[in-house]
Amino acid sequence: xxxxxxxxxxxxxxxxxxxxRAALFLLLPGIFYLILFFVTPLISLVITSxxxxxxxxxxxxxxxxxxxNYAAVIELYGEQSARSAGYAALATLFALLIxxxxxxxxxxxxxxxxxxxSLALVLVIAPFFISFLLRTLAWKQIFSTEGPVSGILSSLGxxxxxxxxxxxxxxxxxxxxxxxxxxxTLPIYATLVSLDLRLLEAGxxxxxxxxxTFRTVTLPLSTAGVLSGTLLTFIPxxxxxxxxxxxxxxxxxxxxxGNVIETNFLVLQNFPAAASxxxxxxxxILVLVGLYVKRSGTxxxx
Amino acid sequence: MKxxxxxxxxxxxxxxxxxxxxxxxxxxxxxxxxxxxxxxIWRGFTLDNWFGVCESQNVCLAFGxxxxxxxxxxVLATTLGTMIALALVRYRFRFRNATTLLIFLxxxxxxxxxxxxxxxxxxxxxxxxxxxxxxxxxxxxCLSFVVxxxxxxxxxxxxxLEEAGxxxxxxxxxVFWRITFPMLLPGIVAAALLSFALSFDDFIITNFNRGAEVxxxxxxxxxxxxxxxxxxxxxxxxxxxxALALVLIAQLTAAARRRQLAKxx
Numbered sequence: 001x002x003x004x005x006x007x008x009x010x011x012x013x014x015x016x017x018x019x020x021r022a023a024l025f026l027l028l029p030g031i032f033y034l035i036l037f038f039v040t041p042l043i044s045l046v047i048t049s050x051x052x053x054x055x056x057x058x059x060x061x062x063x064x065x066x067x068x069n070y071a072a073v074i075e076l077y078g079e080q081s082a083r084s085a086g087y088a089a090l091a092t093l094f095a096l097l098i099x100x101x102x103x104x105x106x107x108x109x110x111x112x113x114x115x116x117x118s119l120a121l122v123l124v125i126a127p128f129f130i131s132f133l134l135r136t137l138a139w140k141q142i143f144s145t146e147g148p149v150s151g152i153l154s155s156l157g158x159x160x161x162x163x164x165x166x167x168x169x170x171x172x173x174x175x176x177x178x179x180x181x182x183x184x185t186l187p188i189y190a191t192l193v194s195l196d197l198r199l200l201e202a203g204x205x206x207x208x209x210x211x212x213t214f215r216t217v218t219l220p221l222s223t224a225g226v227l228s229g230t231l232l233t234f235i236p237x238x239x240x241x242x243x244x245x246x247x248x249x250x251x252x253x254x255x256x257x258g259n260v261i262e263t264n265f266l267v268l269q270n271f272p273a274a275a276s277x278x279x280x281x282x283x284x285i286l287v288l289v290g291l292y293v294k295r296s297g298t299x300x301x302x
Numbered sequence: 303m304k305x306x307x308x309x310x311x312x313x314x315x316x317x318x319x320x321x322x323x324x325x326x327x328x329x330x331x332x333x334x335x336x337x338x339x340x341x342x343i344w345r346g347f348t349l350d351n352w353f354g355v356c357e358s359q360n361v362c363l364a365f366g367x368x369x370x371x372x373x374x375x376x377v378l379a380t381t382l383g384t385m386i387a388l389a390l391v392r393y394r395f396r397f398r399n400a401t402t403l404l405i406f407l408x409x410x411x412x413x414x415x416x417x418x419x420x421x422x423x424x425x426x427x428x429x430x431x432x433x434x435x436x437x438x439x440x441x442x443x444c445l446s447f448v449v450x451x452x453x454x455x456x457x458x459x460x461x462x463l464e465e466a467g468x469x470x471x472x473x474x475x476x477v478f479w480r481i482t483f484p485m486l487l488p489g490i491v492a493a494a495l496l497s498f499a500l501s502f503d504d505f506i507i508t509n510f511n512r513g514a515e516v517x518x519x520x521x522x523x524x525x526x527x528x529x530x531x532x533x534x535x536x537x538x539x540x541x542x543x544x545a546l547a548l549v550l551i552a553q554l555t556a557a558a559r560r561r562q563l564a565k566x567x
Contacts, residue, residue, distance in 0.1 A: 022474075023393035030382035030445065031401065037442040038408050041419030048422045098318050105315035109308075114560070118553040122546070123319050129545035130326050131538045132503050133522040137530065138325035138332075141342055181322065231410070239412025242505065247526040258414045258506075265418055265510065275422055278415045289410045 042282075049275035061272055069276045077260050077277060084257040085284075087169070088238035091176035092184070095233050096226070098177070099184035103225070104218075106185075107192030108200075124185050127178075136175055136248050140166055143249075167251030175243035180236060184229040191225030192218075231292055235285055257281055326542065333535035340529030351532040358533040364521035365537050371433065371517060372501040375440035380494045382441075383448025384486070390449070391456040409446045416443060417510030424511065431513030439511045440504060444497035451496060455489025499545070 049069055054060040074081075102124065110117040127135060143149055143165040153159040165171050195218070203213030241258030244250035250259075257277060265274035332341055336348040356362040386405065390398070408416065420439050424431060463485070467477040505519035512520055522534055 020393065020395060023389045023395050026385040026389035026393075027395075027401065030386040030449075031404065033382055033441070033445065034404050034408070037420065037423075037438060038404070038416075041416070041423040044423040044426050045415075045419045047426070098321070101311060101314050102318045105311050109311055109315075114557055118557055120315075120319070122549050122553060123322065125549070126326060126542075126546065127322055128499060128503070129549075130329055130542045131519060131522060133505060133519050133526070134329050134530070134535065134538045135325035137522070137526060138328040142324070142328060144342070146343065178321070178325070181318075235410060235412055239414040240506075241414065242523075247523070258412070261414050261418055262509070265421065271422065271425070274418055278418045281412055282415045285410060285412060 045275045045279055048271050049279055051272045059269065066272070069272045070280070073273050073277050073280070076273075077257065080255050080260050081257050081280070083255070084238050084281075087173050087176060087244070087254075087256060088234050088240075090173050091180060091237045092230055092233045094173070094177040095181050095184040096230065099181050099229060100188055100222075100226070102181075103185045103188035103192055103222075107189045108195065108197070108218075111193075111197070121189070124182050124189075127182060132179065133242060133248075136179065136242055139171075139175055139178065140249055143171055166249055167246075167254065169254055171249040172244045172254045172256075175249040176237045176240060179240075179243065180233040183232040183236070187228040187232060188222055188225035191222045195221055227292055227295065231289065234288070238285065239281060329535050330539045330542070333532055333539045335532055335535075337532045341532045341535065342529060351536045355533050355536050358531045360516070361518075361521060361531060361533045361537060364516045364518045367433065367515060368502050368518040371436050371440055372498045374437050375444055375501045376494050376498045378437070378441040379444035379448050379497045380490060383445050383493060383497075384452050384490055386445075387449045387452035387456050388482075390453055405446050405449050408443060409450075413443070413504075413506040414510075417507040420507070421510040431511055432515050435511045435513070436508055436515060436517065439507050440501040443504070443507060444500055447496055447500060448493040451493035452486065452489045455486055459485055495548070502541070 047063060048061075050063070050065050050067070051061040051069075052064040052066040054062045106117060106120045106124070110120055141147060145164055150159060150165055153165070154161075159165070199217050199221070200213055203217045204210075208216065238256075239258050241256060241262050242248055244254045244256040244259055246252065250256075261274045261277050261281070264270045264277065332344075333351055334347050334349065335341055335344055336346040336350070337343075338345070386401075389395075390401065390405075417439070420435070420442070421431075424435055429435060459482070464477050464481050467481045468474075472480065503519060504517075505523060508517050508520055509523070516524075518534075518537065522530060525531065525534065
């Protein structure tokens with residue numbers, strides 16, 4: 001599965017150098033596509049991010065080398081950027097708190113029952129089969145002021161009069177956590193499912209308490225899964241703008257960097273601002289991925 | 303303590319499963335809601351939404367667009383991706399690491415950046431946004447996932463089988479279509495299903511490159527402000543049950559095959 005993208009180290013046979021023309025034929029179309037629709041768009045973003053307003057026509061931009069754009073967006077949207085990092089980090093943490101035990105349960109506890117194990121795995125990916133937007137909207141409606149949760153919280157006095165659950169930092173982080181739990185669970189499951197149970201028995205035989213065995217055996221052996229799950233959750237969560245959108249679980253107080261990029265590009269048509277923010281987000285993510293690659297070795301990358 | 307721990311993980315996981323399923327149950331349940339204009343409050347059970355899905359025409363139009371985009375993007379991405387996967391495992395060539403990086407990077411790039419980048423490029427090149435630009439964008443982000451999925455299948459393939467085919471005077475094309483391709487097929491099918499699912503549910507990248515075209519997710523997004531018609535829940539539920547059935551069948555046949563293998567050996 002693609003969810004092992006960051007963790008699996010497929011046992012590759014030594015590739016042979018033969019018929020390099022065949023390799024070229026296989027590679028060229030795809031590589032050409034990636035260059036045309038991934039590399040050049042990034043270059044377009046760089047060019048756009050340095051543009052300045054056309055002095056003659058209002059709302060148009062001309063090519064320039066205007067580094068000011070970067071300073072301007074950092075100053076303007078520092079708060080939203082920090083919020084994105086914070087929300088995404090918290091959502092990643094909560095997804096880990098839910099996803100790790102779940103992955104342990106499916107990969108280790110359920111191992112004697114293969115059928116239950118397959119069914120449990122299907123349950124974890126089931127949210128993928130229903131529209132991302134509709135499941136987020138479902139939470140919005142469950143949390144709405146007419147909904148059951150608000151009623152209970154109001155009668156308990158947790159929710160004051162006129163206060164709502166939706167539109168708060170809580171509901172956005174909640175939505176992000178919910179939506180990315182499978183991304184956290186699956187890579188951890190992939191490492192735990194192949195864990196040799198005899199190692200746990202050995203820990204037990206050596207008078208290690210379950211907690212010690214977990215800390216010294218299970219946890220270190222699942223690091224690769226935890227790391228890739230963290231990346232697979234953090235990256236999309238940091239760039240997400242659906243959960244934080246006003247029509248979904250957020251409000252004007254929960255705007256994330258994704259919302260800012262979207263508004264600048266599609267609504268305000270301030271393309272240079274949107275482009276420089278995108279590149280800053282990409283740079284931050286790349287630093288993170290770079291640290292991960294350094295930690296786990298490049299061969300595990302793909 | 304040990305017994306307690308054992309129960310605790312069952313209880314905790316059961317709660318997590320319930321949590322994961324809540325919005326799904328909600329969405330499916332509200333596809334049967336006798337909603338007149340806004341589908342927020344439960345007004346009673348009806349099958350009308352299911353039998354008259356296309357009465358709300360825009361939903362069906364959006365759904366049709368999503369199917370079309372999904373199919374074309376999947377065919378393109380699966381073809382290109384499978385070719386790259388074969389080359390990556392089978393051949394050693396210059397720039398191999400650079401190629402691997404080029405395939406990995408789109409997966410590590412936030413969707414909003416991919417979307418904005420493509421939109422900036424189409425803007426600069428003066429390409430009008432529409433179905434074609436959505437398909438081009440979807441093919442891009444599906445491509446890397448196809449490579450990763452098919453690659454592990456190619457890596458698990460015994461090269462001796464193809465060698466045997468060549469020894470028996472099979473032409474390279476015969477060897478490919480009679481040996482390599484059938485053995486890779488499960489991986490290719492899995493990759494195709496994954497890319498269709500990714501394409502069908504994509505909103506962020508689509509939103510930057512769709513112009514005036516409407517896909518199913520973008521329809522839901524726009525309708526969210528004034529209330530989603532129950533027909534959207536019907537389509538999402540139908541897609542959900544179809545995907546669930548496919549995955550369950552695949553899982554159960556795989557389990558049955560494993561059991562049979564264990565018996566015969």
